[in-house]
Amino acid sequence: MSSSVCHAPLPARMEAFTTRLCLRAVDQYERLLQAHFNKPSSKEQPSRLRHESASPKEQRRRKENPGSYSAVTAFRQWRRSTSVGSRSGSANSKLPNDPATNALDLTAPASDVLLKNRLKSWFQLSGHPDGFAPAGPGTVWKRRTGGAENTERMVYEALSKDETMRDCVPRYYREVEYKGDTFIELQDLLFGFNDPHVMDIKMGTRTFLESEVSKTAARPDLYQKMVAVDPDAPTIQEHEQRAVTKLRYMQFREQQSSTCSHGFRIEAMKLPGAPPITDLKRVKSHSEVLGTMAMFLKGRGNTREKLLERLRNLRVKFQQSTYFQTHEVIGSSIFMIYDEDKVGVWLIDFAKTYRVSDGQILTHRSGWEQGNHEEGFLFGLDNLISTIEEVDISS
Template identity: 50%
Template sequence: MSHLLTGFFIETVFSLQTALDLSAPATDAILINRKNAWIQLAGHPGSFAPAGPHTIWKKRMAKENYELKAYQSLMDSPTTQDIIPEFHREVEHNGEYFIEIEDLLQHFKDPNIMDIKMGKRTFLESEVKNPVLRKDLYQKMIDLNPNAPTEEERKQEAITKLRYMQFREEGSSTATLGFRIEAVKKSGEAPITSLKKIKHKSQVKKACVNFLLIEHCMVLPWGILVLKGQKKVEKTHLIPMLLQIIGSSLLIMYDESGHCGVWLIDFAKTIPVENGMILYHNLPWLLGNHEDGFLSGLDNLIDVRIFCHSCK
């Protein structure tokens, strides 16, 4: 699971209090003892490892540790500190660097999990600034959809990386709704990772209804979000206006005992904008303005208006 979960601007669903023994290293014994309970639905394989009894390590994937800085910033903000995994420290181990954060799985027993990738783009502007036309990306495009290239692109038999990345976003609900369902795991079942290709709101709603279909009515985070979130919280205070939020997820979990929660996670591409530029997180993106569409996706996610079947 992208597992560092994901959270919203909603009021805290329940209090997460975790005691951590910072002297406890990640050992093979801990890994063995916890491997059967370990779940990773999305993200780079091998990025996560159990650490202490209640924490995980997440590997730094880039030279610049934007995720560390993002956690430090979000933990210092009263509007976000309760909706992200608790951050503990940065760790150096065998020449590699990790951040140690709260293991949210500890609060659940065989939970139902949904990972939702937020925003209208999942790539950084720095990744797509190169205007060079590439034949390899054109080939990848036609392998996925032979009808996708324009007439001009067919003549050139090449496209830019920006064109390819936008084409990939258009293959899911990312481009239209500002979010996509990255993965789902129902209790006792194997993970489903094929939902990221669904595009239309009706398809998304069907997937969400299936995820939230339970025998006993519970106060699920989705219902709380719809009822309280947009009305009681000024959204522009939720997401820092000096940070672009790219590739972050909302992780929703609940189990049969009635525990449920939503957290905001994954900040490897959450980076400051240059020269104090202000972001609104809901404006159309143009190369250079750094807008990410996070709040646009949040509005559309709320608009899906999912409740458990007996709470309509």
């Protein structure tokens, strides 16, 4: 599973430049590893990316200290065996010939120690626990969920070939099998930022698939969940039945945040030097949304303008994309990030992005009715932009 971008032929100068960037990233990454890990665990096994042509001395070292071998080591061995910019490499290296591909193929975690503890500054802002793991310099692994069909992988593969949208989503590299689990390897959007401000914004007026609410049978368990949040929410009939349908419950849940009113909700946020704030799903009123956004922007007018420029650009490209004209986008997020030097905005999470019936074109702004597959993504993006424009920076 390789991105067409990764394997595109490069001119010699560009290839050498790409390789130098890879080496620089590895240099920085190795320093971070050395700072965070004083000594490796003797319980860990060597990486499955073992360099097959290692010298007897190197093999003895790995046997005595198995946890120390990493993708960084493999990369450095390859660097010693080939010159920068060369496509041929060493005849004994057993690695792909393309330097850029080498760098990507060596990003898999070398051991469980690295999988669980690598780069303690890395964090997962939202999503299912253990759904992500830092994989290497500039990439993360995202665990595949659901059935055999990997919808998200197919969406990323399609968007990586979409000239309109490819710069608005994380770069996709490959699918990985590791200890019985399947992951997709993506660009780490946090990489290169220094203790940034980060916000995850769930988009749309509907965050559930139509197929999820197709059953009309009333369920007691969903009634109990509803009254636990708001005892007055069920109707008289629902109280008598002590049951609600899945559709009724899902719509009730959407009404607990700004999802229905604004077409987006602030899922989570992280501020510099503090742990992620993940209890924002009940931020509902416009004043609460404005206050949370003001906390995120910290009075930075210049940063706001840069974020708005990227959001407007994303809106234009989304509207121009033929892919999204025919695909509903459920549960996707806009990921905003900035530090003292840089600003970034990406569209992420495509596990519930599906093609609609042939001939159907979505506006992404119309109200939802069963069967029309409208989810309000652009309605939410319009409101997100206007909300950020409205934030009082002076306060």
